[in-house]
């Protein structure tokens with residue numbers, strides 16, 4: 264496992280990845296700005312990309328070898344994502360499986376669950392979605408009202424209720440589903456997570472059209488849908504701690520999200536630089552290049568902190584906020600770049616990026632989390648004692 | 660180069676921090692800044708801190724030195740510590756006995772040259788690291804004392820030498836700015852636990868939470884930008900990175916003032932010394948003329 268990004272070993276790993284990407288990224292994907300792909304074609308390409316990664320041994324780079332992964336560290340994963348971004352590789356569809364469900368199963372799952380669920384995730388053969396948000400509460404997840412209840416002496420659960428904004432729900436085989444398993448227990452202690460089977464008749468998926476015109480998220484309605492005992496992850500009513508993940512897998516999830524974000528920013532800012540060359544916006548594009556580079560160094564610092572078991576949570580907690588707001592700013596400038604050739608691109612990206620400050624927890628919620636979890640600031644109405652501030656402290 | 664400081668070096672920086680606390684007990688005042696800092700310099704020399712970057716060698720990881728410069732930036736002692744650290748590292752001979760305060764001069768767009776601290780008695784302006792030449796000490800004129808912790812004076816000529824040493828010093832000055840920003844961040848947080856309004860500590864208001872989160876974000880990014888500066892491939896990139904770090908550090912400092920309310924806007928609180936220090940670093944970077952540098 265590499266411990267630093269700046270070493271001959273890291274360089275040789277980078278070359279290996281680059282060579283593979285150069286010959287593997289599909290042509291139609293690279294040419295999609297000239298020859299538009301239909302959404303089905305795009306979906307197929309992404310799905311196939313998941314298979315290619317698996318076959319070449321690049322799926323689950325940081326998954327432990329016992330679970331079929333490569334047992335590598337965050338630095339290798341960083342290099343892989345950075346090179347993927349440079350090569351313009353597609354994003355595969357299985358990110359929720361690889362970075363949420365998979366790691367959670369490794370940590371909390373039974374042996375049977377590990378055998379059943381992990382291999383198809385790694386191979387890109389089962390697509391997962393995340394069933395957290397509900398019509399009456401997205402930020403306030405603990406107030407989930409979808410129920411999964413079982414009668415006394417019964418093994419299986421009946422699921423009733425509605426989830427919303429469920430990304431990829433229409434193609435997902437499985438859902439990492441948060442549901443209420445007790446009517447009596449108090450908030451936070453009444454929730455469980457299920458490795459829920461989406462392919463059953465009592466689950467209705469309605470696609471929801473987004474401001475971009477696409478429909479990648481859905482409303483999912485459950486009417487006496489079945490969740491078996493084998494699909495309960497961890498203990499009944501212990502689901503709240505499974506929402507954000509804990510331990511080493513949480514770390515991996517943070518870093519990998521950051522890497523994906525870097526890839527997206529890289530593409531956006533490169534495009535902006537092309538569109539603004541020799542125009543009055545060129546210096547703004549250059550300043551975005553500097554912010555991107557700062558983001559990259561931040562990410563590299565973060566992966567080295569993680570690879571060396573240092574305090575990493577604070578530096579990780581700012582990633583998404585930084586990424587999402589920067590991406591939005593870039594698209595706003597892109598819109599005014601008057602590059603007619605890429606007008607469609609910028610309109611699409613501008614609309615698309617609106618989701619970045621909402622999906623996966625809004626910017627407001629992220630700021631709340633930084634203030635209370637990283638900086639330990641008091642909540643409104645709480646009686647406080649002043650903490651002693653360590654001048655170097657940045658951790659959890 | 661590793662991107663995180665070694666554990667041993669982090670321990671050393673704690674010791675360094677304690678030393679600086681004892682040397683600059685505060686609160687800062689104009690009188691304090693005007694005092695000669697001979698005692699502080701001697702303490703730095705005796706503690707071996709001036710050679711922390713290696714004497715004539717570049718063995719110590721620059722990442723570690725950034726940590727040291729960041730701690731230096733948390734205390735405002737008007738001495739060219741970062742510049743000396745850098746120059747000693749790049750100096751030709753390994754037996755530099757005197758270790759006077761050293762600084763370096765850079766050409767400006769106007770055609771003249773400036774050097775931080777060059778107006779202070781005893782500070783020598785190094786004009787060629789390889790030959791060990793220095794201009795007469797303390798001869799800088801027209802000092803800009805916008806930030807008394809980092810005065811910048813006009814000198815006769817700019818230093819020459821490999822561009823790498825200027826890159827190193829840009830990274831170290833950037834890290835100083837990060838240190839000053841960290842101090843502003845910590846003070847804002849501490850204040851938010853003490854100060855009350857509407858029967859609540861202000862640190863419980865969501866608006867303050869969000870400002871603190873932004874401050875923390877910018878502080879973290881500033882630190883990462885200083886790391887970028889330390890790894891820059893050429894002077895132009897080092898300046899881009901250093902400027903990024905300084906701008907982010909300023910953003911932290913200005914938010915800290917907002918958290919403090921009216922008292923933040925005063926000369927009395929003392930936060931302004933840090934903000935000014937960061938702004939001085941920013942303006943030093945702004946004045947460095949790449950064009951003139953290339954001509955040398």
Ligand SMILES: Cc1cc2nc3c(=O)[nH]c(=O)nc-3n(C[C@H](O)[C@H](O)[C@H](O)COP(=O)(O)OP(=O)(O)OC[C@H]3O[C@@H](n4cnc5c(N)ncnc54)[C@H](O)[C@@H]3O)c2cc1C
Nearest residue numbers: 393394395396400401402428429430618622623624625627
């Ligand atoms: C593209 C996209 C994909 C998504 N994919 C999924 C998915 O796959 N699975 C899934 O479960 N969900 C998904 N979501 C849902 C997303 O997680 C929620 O939209 C998000 O958490 C916000 O919840 P909400 O929409 O209910 O808004 P609300 O919680 O109703 O928030 C409304 C507004 O109030 C603010 N607010 C709420 N609480 C606070 C507070 N305490 N302090 C300050 N401000 C507050 C919010 O910031 C927001 O501005 C997706 C959303 C989008 C846009």
